[in-house]
Amino acid sequence: MSEQPAPAAESVTEEPAQDESSKPMPTLLEQMGGISGLIYSSVPIVVFVLVNYLFEWQAALWAAVGVAVAIAVVRLVRREPLQPAISGLFGIAVAAFITIRTGSAKGFFAFGIWSSLVYCGAFLVSALVRWPLAGVIWSTLNNSGFKWRSDKAARLYYDVATLVWILVFGSKFVVQQWLYSEDNVGLLGLARIAMGYPLTAIAIAVTVWAVRKADKRLAQLAAEEEPPAVEPSAPQADPAT
Template sequence: MSDPSRPGDPAAEPDANPPAAERDEADAAPSASEMLGAALGGAARRAGLDPAEGKSTGHVVWAAMGGWRGILESVLPGVVFLVAWTVTYDPDPDVRSGNLLLSLGLSVGLAAVFTIVRLIQRQSASAAIGGLIAAAAAAGLSLWTGRGEDSFIPGFLTNTLYGTAFLVSALIGWPLIGLAVGFLMGEGTAWRADKRKRRVFFWLSIAWASLFALRLVVQLPLYFAGDVTALGTVKLIMGLPLFAPMVAVTWLAVRALYPRTPK
């Protein structure tokens, strides 16, 4: 009578040929790249960036910015902070702390109003809530240090994170743009077999990484100089005015790769 625990006993060894159902299930399991592509593609679709829908470039860029309401929600808190800081600025440290509290309070308060209005109207408030959390975190950090320029640190971290993600993904051959588009167009990662698509997605990801890097290159010297007014102004200029053209270029490049076939 054989010992089932003895090495070499067929009863103790794993089945080298699992049932077909188990093999199919393993093959059907999504890879990490597919799951990431689904997450990125889903976010792009919710933002109105779906090449399969055949919308015009202007419509897509406008949707990506959130229309007039999205623009106001993303720009006005920063404008209010900048104006309040500039108008009430005083070199006296005791007075400056009060100016900082006023400027941050108005900015965060406005972001809170935008969020509350969306919630009351039962509209999607994810972007507004995200903006409110970011504004509150920036205000908390700035109040803790007592330095107005420190309210821009979360933005620096965000640009660093996004820029690094786009750059690394492009350099290792899995550009984030390609993962998102592959999901939206229903081809998964099959685009990697097409040299033209790989090249376009590579350079698009490099372009986005360059945008985030440019923001850091221009804004960090102003941060270390403690020039809050100039830093706030440059941040606004390098925000939507640069984001919108990049969305348009990305959209046009992707549409060129996937031309619509006449029905």
């Protein structure tokens, strides 16, 4: 009785596992929830200003909190990034606490105003001690090291970017604190939105410019430090031939 040939083993083609490091990093806009995330973050502020104008700060506060919670639920149901919604809820919660404690509608904006002053001070101090935060934050997020600090030109690019962030946060504090002292809640809400993402986008653009210029500078220095390639010597003729 002849033996039956064993069935050939089925070839299993395994797809190579996708390297996590090869995946493109999400852009800043994607991390903030995209265009919808930018719009959602402004809606509670707009609702607060409008309801406060029509009624009173208590109704405006609850309306803003309700809208922020509703946005978080919508993003959860639609499986959209929750980080912008959670950050928005935290900001609204802090603003609500301060508003209740102060008993005034302008208290809704106090946290953002003083946060701008803190950020401005942090960037200013970092520039004075020659550790510009624009470069420190970028290098930390990308794990690229701080070699740029040893080169004056490369560090200067990050000094410029840090200076722009100082101007952004400083202008936010000066303008909004003045409106806060004038009890102008309507213009305060408008300034909060108008001076938010537009100024931040400018600062980010300058930071990206600084990163590219600094990286180019470091690459140039690395190329200059490499020893010149040694050309192989020509083979000598055999005198016996």
